[in-house]
Amino acid sequence: MTIEKKEKEEILESQLAPGHKACTGCGLALAARTVMNTAGKDVIVTAATGCLEVFSTSYPQSAWKMPWIHSLFENSAAVAAGIEVALKALGREKEAKIIAQGGDGATADIGIGCLSGMFERGHNILYVCYDNEAYMNTGVQRSGLTPFEAWTSTSPSGKVSWGNPTEKKNMPAIAAAHGIPYVATASVAYLKDLEKKVKKALDIVGPKYLQIHAPCPLGWAHEPWDTIKVAKLAVQTGLIPLYEMENGVITSVRKIAKKAPVEEYLKLQGRFKHLFKKPGFEKELERIQAMADATIKKFNLM
């Protein structure tokens, strides 16, 4: 397949430069590129430790075309807060918009304290959570956003286990509970929708939270070329609702045209393969289907 000239130019102009070390089919890389291209050049970006930082900043190279800082796993939001107040104190607040980034582990687990502080203090920062539903960078361990019954290396399925025993922590609701002006969920399957949300968020003054569902072929054990397909199915089953909340109220949801059964989503991924093997699996599938149906009802997705 030849790359068209225009497409080539577009890639080279991308704010997240090509040539980084993400795995083939990485949903996170696609999400980050889309966020950065939408945000443009006049931003300052922080990042938590994780795949994104590891695959894009291997010294002496960097894929980032904007000022970018990584400090630690759990302080992306607090470092961003420091940047924001520093710009204010130095009279440079017009210089840049600030985007703080983290994976699901950095956001919902270890970094939730700093994130909560950032929300509470009302910093003018967009926080982006790339949700690939586990600690991928360290070898696929369970995080607070790992879905129910998914296999990870620390929530394995076994003779007496169906995988991760807990449901995804409701991070968008936790963010919204801080009374921040904008909370949204997005998916790499719907890039236009993602772009729209990034643009909208960056125009709002105050703390914003955006959680992007981003499949990880390595951790989810799906084919790299199925990333978009898998991401789309997550939305179409109802498991991953896409919505916006403004000042605590849901203002938009992405409707599901034709509901897909959860089975279709689960069976594409190695991390759910145990659900189809052990006796009694039908009951487990029913439980997950019920969760999807409840989400569809709750968000009025159909």
Place this chain on the structure above:
Amino acid sequence: MKKVIEGSMAVAEAVKVCRPHVISAYPITPQTHIVENLSQFVADGELKAEFLNVESEFGAASVVLGASATGARAYSATTAQGLLLMVEVLFNIAGLRLPVVITCTNRAVSAPINIWNDQQDAMTIRDSGWIMLFAEDNQEAADMHLQAFKIGEHPEIMLPVMVNMDGFILTHAFEPIEFIDQKMADEFLPPFKPELYLTPKNPLTFGVLAEPDWYMETRYRLQKAIEASTDMIEEVADQFKKTFGRYQGGLVEKYRLDGAETVIVSMGSVVGTIKEVVDALRDKGKKIGVLKIRTFRPFPKEAIYDALKNVKNVIVMEKAISLGATGILYDEIKAALYGKPSQPKVSGFIAGLGGRDIPKESIMKVIEKGEAGISDNVFVDLKENLIGGK
């Protein structure tokens, strides 16, 4: 102008004239008065700065990291458990070469919980790449802050500096303090203008991943920078003297070392008491002196050897211990003397942990013991009746 004020207020006043852009803190005793005073200055419009109340000391350290990387002069204060909660960020601040200044009001670490003074907290970060200064009194603590920013922000150094002062003993003590004039402070400490900082005008990547073929060189350069600060610390102390008329810095302070046969080495406020004991003994004709370690990192090995090489007995008294080993200062003093042509006898004493008083009589006993032979790891004024069993 001299005024009798609390140590914490003296530090707050000193930090104020340094014109920090960003201050971030989380409350912890005995650090609180410092940031309370600073927040009042900001509230009254006396200090134009962003004052951020955060959710933890970890957050406070992270905020000043981000602020400093953006080109702001940034300050925080902490102690004990708070410092321990900051540790991961402190290593990062140094690794990123950000000249943040933090005051540590030294305090014991738990368990058991104890809010009183010793220096165990600061010792936990000695390997992090921070320049570490220890004050004997409140004037010195105040003056050290101006020097701290100046040393750390020097383009060849670019390192964070921790000013240590004993919790309660200094922070809550009222002493006459020479106020620092803003004009003179401005002359001494110009605005912070880092070469590299976060801005879209010159987009740079900070805090990269360095694989094995790059990492070691970054640590080497960090080591070289902190070594280079040895000279800078003395230079800045000289400049401070030129501007303000008092010498309040440098690596070590040699007190009555002329012809001394016995020298007590220590850090922080206890040096004041030790000096009094030494004065009394000198009056009786005893050849004794004090070596105060003002700069603990970089560890001024040469200055220490130079001060101790003609001495018979070195007695190290400190308020911290590396459990399972020995007093940390004791260890490092011995290392500074090892392999050198002259080898004084060195004894180590642990004193004043968790705020235990160190009266003059105890210092006298320590001197006797230290002169009698080599004593190792002696806990001063231990209450045998409370130890029980083994």
